[in-house]
Amino acid sequence: AQRVTQPEKLLSVFKGAPVELKCNYSYSGSPELFWYVQYSRQRLQLLLRHISRESIKGFTADLNKGETSFHLKKPFAQEEDSAMYYCALSAPSNTGKLIFGQGTTLQVKP
Amino acid sequence: DTGVSQDPRHKITKRGQNVTFRCDPISEHNRLYWYRQTLGQGPEFLTYFQNEAQLEKSRLLSDRFSAERPKGSFSTLEIQRTEQGDSAMYLCASSLSGTDGYTFGSGTRLTVV
Numbered sequence: 001a002q003r004v005t006q007p008e009k010l011l012s013v014f015k016g017a018p019v020e021l022k023c024n025y026s027y028s029g030s031p032e033l034f035w036y037v038q039y040s041r042q043r044l045q046l047l048l049r050h051i052s053r054e055s056i057k058g059f060t061a062d063l064n065k066g067e068t069s070f071h072l073k074k075p076f077a078q079e080e081d082s083a084m085y086y087c088a089l090s091a092p093s094n095t096g097k098l099i100f101g102q103g104t105t106l107q108v109k110p
Numbered sequence: 111d112t113g114v115s116q117d118p119r120h121k122i123t124k125r126g127q128n129v130t131f132r133c134d135p136i137s138e139h140n141r142l143y144w145y146r147q148t149l150g151q152g153p154e155f156l157t158y159f160q161n162e163a164q165l166e167k168s169r170l171l172s173d174r175f176s177a178e179r180p181k182g183s184f185s186t187l188e189i190q191r192t193e194q195g196d197s198a199m200y201l202c203a204s205s206l207s208g209t210d211g212y213t214f215g216s217g218t219r220l221t222v223v
């Protein structure tokens with residue numbers, strides 16, 4: 001079964017500290033992985049896609065097929081990074097349907 | 111075009127009543143998705159349209175739920191005979207392709223009392 005697991009419900013760090021939001025997935029093929037972010041009182045929005053290998057707002061994520069992980073990292077957290085982060089998987093069946101993890105709340109303290 | 115619009119933003123209804131939600135996607139996006147999100151959970155897939163064709167439905171979508179996208183533009187999601195367990199945020203999203211990622215609407219929060 002396809003599944004996305006985000007083991008931490010809450011991650012609290014101080015401003016300037018490194019951040020790693022964990023995401024593990026279960027899928028037998030080659031999935032497409034995404035990170036979505038929801039800031040307070042805003043809609044859910046795409047942060048980055050593994051396929052584009054981009055860095056957005058200083059965040060990066062590397063797909064590790066051996067460990068079936070897609071952890072989100074940022075070297076120096078900022079207070080404005082405080083938000084809910086969701087990891088999502090899409091099976092390349094051309095529907096684009098996403099399977100989301102339960103989400104991790106990132107709290108960056110001053 | 112200001113993105114994906116959903117209406118209403120909030121809906122409170124009595125158990126047993128029918129409700130209908132509307133989603134207006136980004137005009138050039140041919141793919142439209144409905145998701146449901148309950149407290150503490152990530153969004154769960156409900157159904158998917160490519161243009162006017164409904165191509166996939168989740169088992170979460172019981173026979174009380176129906177979705178349409180009559181002209182390949184806006185979509186409606188109807189819930190008949192609402193139950194308290196239907197209380198959730200209903201999210202609509204659109205995309206141009208399966209790998210682009212979605213643009214989400216703000217959602218419709220349904221409360222069944």
